[in-house]
Amino acid sequence: MDRFKSVDEILDFAIDGEVTSVQFYMGLAKRVETQEMKKVFEDFAKEELGHKAKLQEMKANKWAITADEDVPNLNIADYLVDVELGADMSYKDALVVAMKREKAAYRLYLDLAAVAEAEELTETFLWLAQEEAKHKLRFEIEYDDEVLKDN
Numbered sequence: 001m002d003r004f005k006s007v008d009e010i011l012d013f014a015i016d017g018e019v020t021s022v023q024f025y026m027g028l029a030k031r032v033e034t035q036e037m038k039k040v041f042e043d044f045a046k047e048e049l050g051h052k053a054k055l056q057e058m059k060a061n062k063w064a065i066t067a068d069e070d071v072p073n074l075n076i077a078d079y080l081v082d083v084e085l086g087a088d089m090s091y092k093d094a095l096v097v098a099m100k101r102e103k104a105a106y107r108l109y110l111d112l113a114a115v116a117e118a119e120e121l122t123e124t125f126l127w128l129a130q131e132e133a134k135h136k137l138r139f140e141i142e143y144d145d146e147v148l149k150d151n
Contacts, residue, residue, distance in 0.1 A: 007059075010124045014128050029041035040091075095146075113126045
């Protein structure tokens with residue numbers, strides 16, 4: 001495993017990912033049409049800031065972490081086509097983008113866990129994958145509640 005040699009390096013990578021996610025969700029908040037949609041994405045950005053803080057605290061305190069929770073998967077993102085970001089995107093499209101983004105992060109961490117050589121690294125990647133699965137589930141539930149309810 002060439003890229004990551006320690007849990008600290010993994011946590012730095014994950015922290016950078018959370019910062020990128022905050023910027024992504026704040027960017028979506030600026031693009032959506034209604035105040036309600038704007039608030040939803042600002043809230044997602046705040047949640048990502050909370051994840052960043054948790055990861056920084058884990059790094060500072062050398063917490064041991066394990067993936068110990070089964071996160072349900074509604075598989076909604078698996079059946080949706082990709083959507084391009086645009087200034088006038090609908091809430092539905094914004095949720096699709098968010099679901100796909102979280103799914104990609106989940107897969108990245110699972111792939112990294114599969115090639116990690118040390119158990120501590122594997123567990124860290126699995127925990128991070130679990131966190132991304134929770135994010136995706138949240139978007140899938142929102143999509144199910146707000147978009148699919150009309151169909």
